[in-house]
Amino acid sequence: MLTDAELRNTRGKSKAYKKTDRDGLYVLVTPTGGIAFRYDYRFDGRRETVTFGSYGPAGLSLGEAREKLREAKRLIAEGVSPALDKQRVKRRxxxxxxxxxxxxxxxxxxxxxxxxxxxxxxxxxx
Known part of the structure; x- marks a missing residue:
């Protein structure tokens, strides 16, 4: 399980890599050091990924990302794809x-x- 201190001290490597949290939430660390909260799930037999946002003072905290994960799981249970829902909101x-x-x-x-x-x-x- 990730902690806030661990995320603050995370640095980029030569290739992007993942660090897992809990309940399927993970962070993708880019070579430049960017940290993005993501969640992989299956919807209608397809694997989909939703990105909740980036970590940092201008982005999400670990607690906020976990809250967005709960919301995404609720949407999946209702039969709505969180990734497609996010795209719909941006388009609107x-x-x-x-x-x-x-x-x-x-x-x-x-x-x-x-x-x-x-x-x-x-x-x-x-």
């Missing part, structure tokens, strides 16, 4: 409209006087 975020697009569409179609529309557009552009 990419396709989501920016605030600017929504505001411009609202200003073009909302019922208001022309002077009010011009004033709001001026404020928005500032």
């Amino acid at each position: 975020l990419r396709e989501a409209q920016r605030f600017e697009q929504v505001a411009i569409r609202w200003m073009d179609h909302a019922p208001m006087a022309d002077s009010t529309r011009q004033m709001r557009r001026s404020i928005f552009n500032r």
Whole structure:
């Protein structure tokens, strides 16, 4: 079982390697020293891997990674692939409209006087 101290002291080698934790969770250590939490599982007869994120101050802690593992196992039990679900969420975020697009569409179609529309557009552009 991994510890936080062990992860802090993990260094990259000439090739990427794995260090196992528990319940199927492991970290992949890259040659540059990057540490990513991953989980391999079988879904519909295929082997799939989901990456939860990287370790570090800007990334995940060991406890957060274990919590994400519990969530992934819950999704698998419900018949949802965690890796495909993660891709779906990313795709939705990419396709989501920016605030600017929504505001411009609202200003073009909302019922208001022309002077009010011009004033709001001026404020928005500032």
